[in-house]
Amino acid sequence: MDKIAIITGAAGGIGRATANLFAREGWKVIATDRKEASDFEDRVDFHHMDVSDPQSIERLFKHLGSWTDELQAIINNAAIQICKPLIEMEVEEWDAIMASNLRSIFLTTRAGYPFLKKAKGSIVNVSSVHALATSSDIAAYAASKGGIVALTRAMALEFAKDDIRVNSVLPGAVDTHMLRSGLNRNHVKGSSLEDRMQDLAEKTVLGRIGEPDEIAKSILFLAEGKQSSFMTGQMLVVDGGATARLSTE
Numbered sequence: 001m002d003k004i005a006i007i008t009g010a011a012g013g014i015g016r017a018t019a020n021l022f023a024r025e026g027w028k029v030i031a032t033d034r035k036e037a038s039d040f041e042d043r044v045d046f047h048h049m050d051v052s053d054p055q056s057i058e059r060l061f062k063h064l065g066s067w068t069d070e071l072q073a074i075i076n077n078a079a080i081q082i083c084k085p086l087i088e089m090e091v092e093e094w095d096a097i098m099a100s101n102l103r104s105i106f107l108t109t110r111a112g113y114p115f116l117k118k119a120k121g122s123i124v125n126v127s128s129v130h131a132l133a134t135s136s137d138i139a140a141y142a143a144s145k146g147g148i149v150a151l152t153r154a155m156a157l158e159f160a161k162d163d164i165r166v167n168s169v170l171p172g173a174v175d176t177h178m179l180r181s182g183l184n185r186n187h188v189k190g191s192s193l194e195d196r197m198q199d200l201a202e203k204t205v206l207g208r209i210g211e212p213d214e215i216a217k218s219i220l221f222l223a224e225g226k227q228s229s230f231m232t233g234q235m236l237v238v239d240g241g242a243t244a245r246l247s248t249e
Contacts, residue, residue, distance in 0.1 A: 003027045008051045010031035011037035013177060014176060015031070016040070021220055032078070034050045047063075054107055058111065075124050079178070093140070106151075123164065124169060124222045125167070125168040126169050127145045127169065127235070145170075169215060169222065170236065172210060175197075179209070204241055210239070
């Protein structure tokens with residue numbers, strides 16, 4: 001029987017890399033994004049939808065329930081980022097970030113619970129190193145990612161009785177559209193995008209920016225349980241060593 005995973009925020013970056021990796025590893029993947037996307041691996045079934053919308057989630061799981069009652073993994077990766085000072089942020093922008101980054105996890109988990117329980121599956125929530133240490137003009141995003149870590153712990157406690165494991169991945173600087181579009185916050189130096197990318201890379205212990213495939217492999221490690229079967233409620237930081245260094249050095 002095929003292992004089945006739902007992966008949100010799969011149009012690009014980490015989500016696309018994760019969907020394609022799971023497919024190559026033999027999973028059947030239901031991928032979602034509010035943006036249109038194509039050219040996935042053969043075993044990826046893409047759904048154009050907004051996972052922060054309860055009715056869209058209801059339709060997705062009705063579709064899933066029409067052909068299976070089991071789900072081995074939910075990968076909650078959907079996220080948006082709005083970079084601006086907190087006092088300049090509109091209420092609508094704050095709410096949009098919380099809906100996409102945090103409420104979506106509540107919705108997919110609530111709807112997916114019976115399927116996960118039947119399969120004794122797992123949930124992987126994609127948080128960020130911004131849950132641990134952050135920078136200026138990104139407060140709403142950091143708050144949402146910190147919320148994901150707390151929610152992960154709570155879910156792990158609640159679902160342990162059902163043998164459902166719940167963990168989070170905290171990526172650092174990874175070469176995605178979101179990272180590149182956020183490099184205008186004056187937290188890195190350089191007049192060009194390439195210069196700013198290089199300055200950011202030099203801030204990590206490994207001296208480079210991560211690739212989406214590297215985060216995808218960490219997500220697969222947590223999701224499939226072959227080597228992570230005794231892990232739940234945990235944060236897996238994948239940041240090139242960035243958070244290991246004191247800011248005073």
